[in-house]
Amino acid sequence: MTVIALLSVAPVIEDSMAAEVAKAVDALEDFDVEYETNPMGTVIEADDVGTLFAAAEAAHRAVDADRVSTVLKIDDKRTSEGRAREKVDVVEDQLGRPARSESE
Template identity: 75%
Template sequence: MTTVAMLSVAPVIEDSMAEEVAKAVDALEDFDVSYETNPMGTVIEAETADEVFAAAQAAHEAVDGDRVSTFLKIDDKRTASSSAADKVDAVEDELGREARSGE
């Protein structure tokens, strides 16, 4: 996989967004992408940026509301294949430890 993206889709509402965010995440199941949801968004991995765009559009359209805010940041590494996990591993190698707090 060479394209890694950070996707955040949310309705602009006062109450909990969990139900609508779940719809966006569920929409990703229809695409050939891998993903992991975290508290600030969802990391998506795919072979091409086109696959990421299609999945992100479906996630955006899955959310109901008068106003929906979507943020998509793409890292399309074209000269080498590097997964999201590889990127974290490289940072952890530099740190000499896990890239998280001691919780």
């Protein structure tokens, strides 16, 4: 996988967004992508940018609201095959510890 992105899809509503965000995340299942959702968005990995855009569009369209806010940040490393987890591993190697606080 060579294309990594951070996708954030949210309805612009007053109430909880959880049900609509879940629809967006579920839409990714129809594509050949790996993903992991976190509190600020979903990291997606795909073999190519076309697949990534298709998955992001499906997630956007899955949200049923009068107004939807979508942000897509793409890291398209065309000369190497880096994975999202490897990016975190390198930072953790530099830190000498996990890249998160210990208060849980």
